[in-house]
Amino acid sequence: MSDATTTGGLFSRHYRLVTIGAISLIFVAAFENLAVTTVMPVISAELDGAALYAVAFAAPLAVSVLGMVVAGTWADRAGPRHPLYASVALFVLGLFVAGTATTMEAVVAGRLVHGLGGGAMTVSLYVVVARVYPPALQPRIFGLFAAAWVIPALVGPFIAGVLGETVGWRWVFLGVAVLSVFAAVMVVPAMRSMREPDAAPKPPWSAPRILWSLLLAVAILGLSLSTELDGIAVFALGGVALVVTVIALRPLIPPRTLLGGRGLPTVVLLRMLLAGGYVAAEVYLPYFLTGEFGLSPALAGLALTAAGVAWGVSSWLQGQFSDRLTTRTSLRIGTAGVSLAVGIVLLTAFLGLPAWVAIVGWAVSGAGMGLCYPRLSVLVLEYSAPGNQGFNSSALNIADAVGPAMALSFAGILFQSFDAFPAVFALGLLLTLGALTLSGRTGTPATAEAATGVSSR
Template identity: 35%
Template sequence: MTATAEGVFSPGLRLVTIGLLVSVGIVAFDGLGVTTALPAIASDLGGMTTYGWAVSALMLASVAGTVIAGFLADRHNPRGPYLAGFGIFAAGLTVSGLATGWALFLLGRVIQGFGVGAILSMAYVFIGRVYPPELQSRALALLSGAWTVPALVGPLAASVLTEVASWRVLFLALIPIVGVTMIMTTRGLPELGSSMDAPPTGVRQRLAYSVLLAASAAVLLFGLEQRGGVAGAGLTIVGLVGMFLGLRHVLPAGTLRLAPGVPSGIATRAVLSLAFFGIEVFLPLAMTQMRGASLFSAGLTLAAGALVWVAGSMAQSRHEQRTGSHTRRGDSIIGLVTLSLGIGIIATTLFVPALPIGVATLGWAIGGFGMGMAYNATTTETFAQTEPAAIGAMSGTIQMAQTLATALIAGIGTAMIAATRSVDGSPDVGVAAILSLTGMLALAAIPVALRISARCTRPAKAA
């Protein structure tokens, strides 16, 4: 029986499928586990003043890793960047897991980020080049589902391991799994050569501007942390100019001015990420330092948000199936308002000691449900506005926008906390600023999301 007839777990594809699923699962567990354990890691290594860089460093490096690995895969062979990505990721895990100081830990996160970008981008390349067309949608669905289990289990497992053993286990225990996964996947891969004789026009330029974008974002965040002064202002301006130039060349025309259709879809994805992940990154810190909650409680809260995100996505999908695609606009609004409500409940719980901390978990569950609805509705509508031949490129662009937004909000939140931290070290004022900013962003996304389904526009082409 052929691989096509048997599916993605047929003998010819089984090792590749399992390897790709585990690859994504490892990356997801690493990201979510570190977010949960970050208060303990930063406290242990003296990194509270630059807390968010543990997320920003990985995310910005992954942007560069994604575009570099994709370029090398097209020019040579995707097996090479994939193996290199695993090797780099394992090296980063080792550096962070054995770090004796915060600077060394962040260096490990940068190294991990390059590996993460290569692994994830090559996973999609393999689906496009190894699986027959009739199985690619199924493989993509499985790859998306590979985030679900780590999202539910990762925060809880990370909190238990950190409190019972050490946060270092979160990094070091993944290294042998990385090695087994790398061997498993590559053994099942057929021989793959270059997909092109020469890069198409603009590929090298896009690569350069993508790297410029990541580097400029890092400069901007570093400038914001200088708390004023000529040096801080200069770095901030340089970072903003570099980001503007990079975004102009890597995003579809009209994105920066929120043009109707796909440009607004990409902008909505970025604003959604700013709102949701801005809370997710700092919620464990706020719960443990402001209300004395345990890491397990923080992990339970993040897991609840992930669980109901899935539920919100399913609810939106079923609603659309019953009533038609015209419901996406309304679902987007409901989702964004619900996300804002969840943020409001979290803020109230953190600053009203009479309320049990469990109310924050309920608040993030409500916010996660809203995120699931808005995320699903706006993303589906964005793809509906995209030409079929450009969907692959558009998917990468949307993912890059989300990654960049997450890195930015983590860095901006860190700068807010550092600038407003009280004499006793309390992050209360900074957390309040982050909550206010993310709540406003969730509401600000509503008019942008409504511009996605501008039926008068033509389907977008790849940038």
């Protein structure tokens, strides 16, 4: 539990080890995300894996849901320490499998293991924030989490592009695995310094909830794999997978989330739509720049670099001015910025504008995400009591995974059907505009809502 009376900043003696350890893991995850997104067109070309391009991104997001649910329940019962250790181990194992793969199917398999660990790691870190930091410091630590993407954004895409063109793309995965081990070593003393959870009631292990998360992961995988089929079979399997996805998702998120209920449900749904639209555009942007303009992976990665830097800077700024910039204003400006950026990329693809328009325009998306993401994370914690911090944190991160996974699955279907980038970017714009319409419905957490974790409005 955090101690409200504790004074000092994030790097004061009381918080220093936890802050450094947590930021190190976020740094490694950020580097992996940006590097793999940059180099995936090279992997796809070398392993003849164009048909599995979207699946390589959707698969780890799908199985991350299972890791999130297990880690969330585990953390609520015994604290986040052991779930965090286990998640890092899976994260490293998955990177090693992908880095030694000889087929695109093996790359996807490694990404599955990596995604399972990554999902659990994210939820564990959220619970660390809730248990360690007082409310006044939470916007700042989430701001630093986003700012930890700045250096990976500056060097990650370029390094990945150079590696892909010289010694080989495998060293992107293997290099990140080595970095992950060093980050894990830093986390160990940080976790030892953290207090044990208090005597609040501990929820039992929920076998049904874990089974729902497993079914959800399988359904999303089925949706993404439907791109391998032809004709009506694509829509048949896709339709069934979509229905199962919605059914399996409902027990894993707050009630009325899919209906956009005011308060916590809207926070989770907004995150789902925003993440889906952003990731669908981001994943296909390097593919678009290398395929349509002939840019090298290193040059195409400049778009990710610009967005990553803007994300980190704007996230840091919102943390510094959290007492002046309201959450509602941050969400409205941020979602509008992401929608504008995706619209610019869509116009570039549709009208044949120069590549630099998309690269520069995509930086706006990062600035918008930097304003939104920390505030959504803080809102979830404000709606949470100690006994459901893990559930609500996992729900938010499930939204982070399910939104992009479903968006990438539909993007893959659109791309395979029309062989056109504008269709993919139009999907991303539709989703981000949906998030913009919800940005004023997140509400203000009240005492009763914070105790239950569910909005009454």
